[in-house]
Amino acid sequence: MASYNCCLLLIFFASTVFLKSDAKLSANYYLQTCPKAQAIVQAGVAAAIKQEARIGASLLRLHFHDCFVNGCDGSILLDDTDNFVGEKTAVPNNNSVRGFDVVDDIKAKLEKTCPGVVSCADILALAARDSVVQLGGPSWKVGLGRRDSTTANRSAANSFIPAPTSNLSALVSSFSVQGLSTKDLVALSGSHTIGLARCTSFRSRIYNDSTTIDASFAKSLQRKCPKSGNDNVHARLDLQTSTIFDNLYFKNLMEEKGLLHSDQALFNGSFTDSLVEKYAANSCKFFNDFAKGMIKMGKINPLTGSKGQIRINCRKIN
Ligand code: HEM
Ligand SMILES: *[C@@H]1O[C@H](CO)[C@@H](O)[C@H](O)[C@H]1NC(C)=O
Ligand SMILES: *[C@@H]1O[C@H](CO)[C@@H](O)[C@H](O)[C@H]1NC(C)=O
Ligand SMILES: *[C@@H]1O[C@H](CO)[C@@H](O)[C@H](O)[C@H]1NC(C)=O
Ligand SMILES: *[C@@H]1O[C@H](CO)[C@@H](O)[C@H](O)[C@H]1NC(C)=O
Ligand SMILES: *[C@@H]1O[C@H](CO)[C@@H](O)[C@H](O)[C@H]1NC(C)=O
DSSP: OHHHHHHHHHHHHHHHHHHHTOSSOBTTTTTTTOTTHHHHHHHHHHHHHHHOTHHHHHHHHHHHHHHTTTSSSSGGGOOOOSSOOOSTTSTTTTTTOOOHHHHHHHHHHHHHHSTTTSOHHHHHHHHHHHHHHHTTOOOOOOOBOOBBOSOOOHHHHHHHSOOTTOOHHHHHHHHHTTTOOHHHHHHHHGGGGSOEEEHHHHHHHHHHOGGGSOHHHHHHHHHHSOSSSOTTOEEESSSSOTTSOSSHHHHHHHTTOOSSHHHHTTSSSSTTHHHHHHHHHOHHHHHHHHHHHHHHHTTSSOBOTTSSBOOSBTTBOO
16 A cells, blocks of 8 residues: 555656646646546546456557557547558557547547547547556556547558567667657556467567577467467467556566567566566556656657647548
């Protein structure tokens, strides 16, 4: 209980300072125009998680994949059109990202209550936070006021979203391109404390990473995920508790039980080992740095002012 309180205090201090220095997004953005916005998103997320706990992980990931591709602008939600190929079929997303129906349901409720006001990009930012909280993780104030893109770019999604086969220097550089630090990389990778990955995402790790993978862990995964076939069979990113937001992900890394190559790369005798050790030893420190990282990630290139639009349907431009 004591450590829980410590987390809350630090997070609210950190996020207040952060939002004050940022004129573009504001936690109170919908106070006048849609006072129920946050409650509607929260209720939609809670209902979806009650049906299937994994959806919380999927919603968190949608915000990440949105923000890393030309900013947090709802572009990942757009279906293909005659003018552009959307991001849904980019390599990191195809047969993998999910949660679009949940976003549609939330958006429909918001449109009933306050038509044309709440952006799809803001729904993603709020749903990510609400999912983490629902699954036992930290809370933070979400800056709001993002507008939605009128285009999407599949090849940008292919280049900017890091691959699970990435080495540490590639991971650091893909975060640094977005203005995120090495600390943000390690803390935000802690998202993999929830959710699942497909065989195709960890196959090369379990067959080719023999010096940095626990042997019995590799063997049990090889039974599920053969050298070819079963591409869509899933395994938990956090071996023990894939629907609880905790710090076991980091403890697993210290035992060479990271599921993805990119996970284990964070604890492999290099400069991020100490951060992994810190978060494994102290979940309060993980929660604080995670919340700070999410606030930073949520501020990547938002469309504000008269840029973009407030989509009525998150899947298509108005
Ligand atoms: C550091 C670089 C990262 C890489 C290489 C990476 C890669 C992946 C891969 C390959 C999967 C499994 C996809 C599949 O097989 O269907 C996955 C799942 C997931 N990722 Fe990441 N990820 C990274 C960082 C992040 C960040 C920063 C977040 C959130 C802030 C995040 C949140 C998630 C979540 C929650 C899941 C589970 C989704 C579900 O079960 O539906 N990841 N990630
Ligand atoms: C996406 O996945 C589907 C189903 O597996 C596949 O038919 C399609 O070719 C993939 N699209 C891309 C662009 O890779
Ligand atoms: C899409 O993204 C790619 C890779 O970042 C970039 O080269 C290209 O110019 C973008 N296309 C459009 C239409 O913005
Ligand atoms: C890391 O991966 C990048 C991109 O694939 C590659 O160019 C680089 O040589 C690799 N670095 C190391 C140290 O293996
Ligand atoms: C393991 O690495 C070898 C050599 O790079 C490659 O040919 C093989 O496809 C990899 N195996 C898997 C399962 O990825
Ligand atoms: C760990 O580091 C070694 C040596 O640099 C490298 O060959 C290996 O691919 C790395 N493994 C992971 C999982 O990062």
